[in-house]
Amino acid sequence: MSMIERIRTRRDANRRARAIEHALRSANSPAVREEILVIAQRHVG
Template sequence: MSMIERIRNRRDANRRARAIEHALRSANSPAVRNELLAIAQRHVS
C-alpha cells in the first residue's frame, strides 16, 4: 500500500468517524442510536 493510499484511507476513516459521532449526537431515540452503532460496526470490521 502506498503512502498516498494510507493517507487517503486514514482521512476517509476520520471523516466516517466524525459523521457517525455527529449522527449519534443528533439521534433522539435509543433505537436510532443502536441502529447507527450497528452500521458503524459493520464499516469498522
Template sequence: MSTIERIRNRRIAKRDARAIERAMTSAPTQSMRDEIAIFSQHRVF
C-alpha cells in the same frame, strides 16, 4: 499500499468516524442510536 493511499484511507476513516459521531449525538431516540452503533460496528475502516 503507497503512502498517499494510507493517508487518504486514514482521512476517509476519520471523516466517517466524525459523521457517525454527529449522527449519534443528533439521533432523537435511543433505538436510532442503537441502529447507528450496529451500522458503525459493521463498517470496514
C-alpha cells in the same frame, strides 16, 4: 501500500468517524443510536 494511499485511507476513516459521531449526537432516541452503532460496526468489521 503507498504513503498517499495510507493518508487517503486515514482521512476517509476520520471522515467516517466524524459522520458517525454527528449522527449519534443528532439521534433523538436510544433505539436510533443503537441502529447507527450496528450499521457502523458492520462497515468497520
